[in-house]
C-alpha cells in the first residue's frame with residue numbers, strides 16, 4: 001500500500017472521488033475499457049445518498065428496474081463492478097488535487113485527510129452534493145465551543161476520559177458512544193427529545209440498564225443554549241416538551257443530528273465552479289481542467305437533471321475520453337457487452 | 352380548493368390554495384413559500400420541511416408516523432405540534448390549515 005505509512009503515492013489510471021451510485025457505475029464503464037480505478041469516500045460505506053439517506057426507500061426510475069430500493073441498487077452496482085476489482089478507500093476525504101502533468105499528459109497528485117496520496121492520470125469527481133458531514137445544531141454561540149468542548153465525532157476516546165459528557169441524539173451514533181464512553185467518563189448524560197430511540201434495540205436496553213443502576217443519566221429534552229467562557233463548556237441549557245427549562249452540567253458535548261452534504265474542499269482545487277457545481281461539456285463531461293472530469297449530481301451543464309440515470313450516461317461518455325489519456329496510442333472501437341467476446345472476457349462471462 | 356396559510360418565523364402570513372391529494376410541502380415549494388427547504392423532495396429523509404401546526408388544526412392534520420417521528424429527531428426546536436410538511440396530505444377537511452415555519456431548517 002502506498003500511503004501515509006510508507007510515504008509512497010499510489011499510481012492509478014483513474015481516481016474516482018465519491019462512491020455514490022454514479023462513482024460506482026463509472027468503475028464499470030472504465031473497466032470495459034481496461035481502466036482500473038481507486039475510489040475515495042468520506043463515508044465508511046459505499047452508495048452515497050442512496051445508502052446514507054434512503055436505503056429502504058423505493059426508486060422507480062432506474063431503467064429496467066420497475067422498483068428498487070436505494071440499498072438494493074447499491075448492492076447490485078457492487079456486484080456489477082466486481083469483475084473490475086476496484087480499490088476502495090472509505091472513511092477518507094479528498095483534501096487536495098494538484099497538477100503534476102501537462103494538458104496532453106495530465107497527472108494529478110491527490111491527497112486525503114488520512115494522508116493517502118495518489119498519482120492519478122485522470123480524476124473523476126463524482127462527489128454528488130459534496131461530502132457527508134455531521135449536521136451542526138443551530139445552538140446560539142456553538143461555534144465558540146467547537147473542537148474545544150463540543151465535538152461531532154470521537155476521534156480519540158481518551159480525550160473524553162474523566163469528563164462529564166452530554167451526548168445528544170437518539171440514533172446509533174448517540175447510543176453507541178454513550179455505551180463506549182460511559183465506562184471511562186466521569187459521568188455520561190444522554191439527552192434525546194423523546195423517550196423513544198431509533199438506535200438498535202439492544203443498545204437501548206443496555207443504556208436503560210445503566211440508567212437503572214444509576215451509572216448514567218437519561219434526560220428528555222433539547223439543548224437551547226450553552227454556558228462557559230472561552231470555549232470551555234460548563235453547562236448546557238435545556239428545555240423539555242412541557243416548556244420547563246433546566247441545566248445539565250458538562251464539560252464535553254457530543255451532538256449527533258445525522259449527516260448533511262457540504263461541498264467541502266472541492267472549492268479549493270482551482271476548478272471553475274458555478275453555484276457550487278462544476279461546469280462540464282456534454283461530450284466528455286470533462287471540466288475546464290484537462291484530465292479532471294465531473295459526473296453525477298456535482299456537475300452542471302445546460303439541461304442537467306440530477307438523476308441517477310443521467311449520472312450513469314455521463315460516466316459512460318467520460319470513460320471514452322479517460323481512455324484517450326490513459327492509452328493515447330490505442331484506438332477505441334464501439335462494442336456491445338452482448339456480443340463482444342473481448343468485453344465478455346473482461347466481465348468474466350466468456351463461454 | 353383548500354386554503355393553507357404559512358406564517359414565517361417573523362410573523363408574515365401567506366395564504367395559498369392547495370390541491371387535495373398534494374402535500375403541504377409541495378404546495379409551499381410550488382408557490383415559493385420561504386423557510387421550507389425540502390432537500391429530499393418529500394421522501395421523509397431530510398427533515399428540512401419542518402413546520403408547527405396551529406393548535407386548532409392539530410387533530411385534522413393527524414399525528415406523525417413512526418418514520419416521521421424518527422426523522423423529526425434531525426430537526427431543531429421540535430415541539431409537540433411539530434410535523435414534516437411533506438407528510439401532511441391535503442384533504443378537504445384541511446381547508447383553512449395554518450402552519451408556522453421555524454427560523455432554521457438545517
Ligand SMILES: Cc1cc2nc3c(=O)[nH]c(=O)nc-3n(C[C@H](O)[C@H](O)[C@H](O)COP(=O)(O)OP(=O)(O)OC[C@H]3O[C@@H](n4cnc5c(N)ncnc54)[C@H](O)[C@@H]3O)c2cc1C
Pocket residue numbers: 017018019020021022023040041042043047048049050053054058059060061092093094095126127128129130131132263264265266295296297298306307308309311390391392394396
Ligand atoms: C430522498 C431522495 C430520493 C431520491 N430519489 C431519486 C429517484 O427516485 N431517482 C433518481 O434518479 N434520483 C433520486 N435521488 C437523487 C439521487 O440519489 C442522486 O442523483 C444520486 O445519489 C447522485 O449520485 P452521485 O454518485 O452523483 O452522488 P452522491 O450519491 O451524492 O454521492 C457522492 C459521494 O461523494 C462523497 N464525497 C463528496 N466529496 C468528497 C470528498 N472531497 N472526499 C471524499 N468523498 C467525497 C460523498 O460523501 C458521497 O458519498 C434521490 C435523492 C434523495 C435524497
Ligand code: FES
Pocket residue numbers: 376388389390391392393394395396397398399400422435436437438
Ligand atoms: S422534504 Fe425531506 S423530509 Fe420532508
